[in-house]
Amino acid sequence: MIVKYFTKETMPVENPDSIMADIEALSNGDVAAFERLYRKLEPKLFSFAAKLVKSREDAEEIVQEVFLKLWEKRTSLDPKQNLDGYLFTIAKNLVYNKARHRVYEFAFSQYLAEHATVAEDSTQLALEHQELLQLFEEVCASMPPVRRQVFVMSRTEGLSNTEIASALNTSNSNIENHMNKALKMLREKFKSYDIVYGFLLACAFLLR
Numbered sequence: 001m002i003v004k005y006f007t008k009e010t011m012p013v014e015n016p017d018s019i020m021a022d023i024e025a026l027s028n029g030d031v032a033a034f035e036r037l038y039r040k041l042e043p044k045l046f047s048f049a050a051k052l053v054k055s056r057e058d059a060e061e062i063v064q065e066v067f068l069k070l071w072e073k074r075t076s077l078d079p080k081q082n083l084d085g086y087l088f089t090i091a092k093n094l095v096y097n098k099a100r101h102r103v104y105e106f107a108f109s110q111y112l113a114e115h116a117t118v119a120e121d122s123t124q125l126a127l128e129h130q131e132l133l134q135l136f137e138e139v140c141a142s143m144p145p146v147r148r149q150v151f152v153m154s155r156t157e158g159l160s161n162t163e164i165a166s167a168l169n170t171s172n173s174n175i176e177n178h179m180n181k182a183l184k185m186l187r188e189k190f191k192s193y194d195i196v197y198g199f200l201l202a203c204a205f206l207l208r
Helices: 016-027 031-053 056-072 083-115 119-142 145-156 161-168 172-190 196-206
Strands: none
Touching: 016 031, 031 056, 031 083, 056 083, 119 145, 119 172, 145 161, 145 172, 161 172
């Protein structure tokens, strides 16, 4: 949206007071403050992402996504929060999610290569793959609201139980209870699928 038009610049040492002022302005929708924060924080965020993904292109994509999420979450920002840590956590979670997705895609492609000997088989497997994805979405949608939120924060956003407990102002044991019930529900739904990649799909979403 906005980030793609920005260019990298070498900025002076950050002033904590100016960062706080920009965060406060951003929380009120100030686009100029968003641009200033981008220019101040982008270089070290890019360096952090590049060390994790070992690819300039992937690192740039991670940075873009991080700042888009920052813009989306602007109204809930606290001027006193550690913005560096907040952005680095988002970046780390994005890297984790991308890696997990790539592992699943590789596993699925390997399964197709080994078992789909004719075009018809490949088409059928692809259809079953979509069916499993739809089932996963339906199961998630049927969870109680809080349990679904906990599951999404854990498996989609990559947050730890401790981070989720802190965000929801509850205990780790309560989060673990929600996760155990969510995983049990998903495993029950998936156990009727005897195809190998059904298991792989479940792993892609359920294993950390």
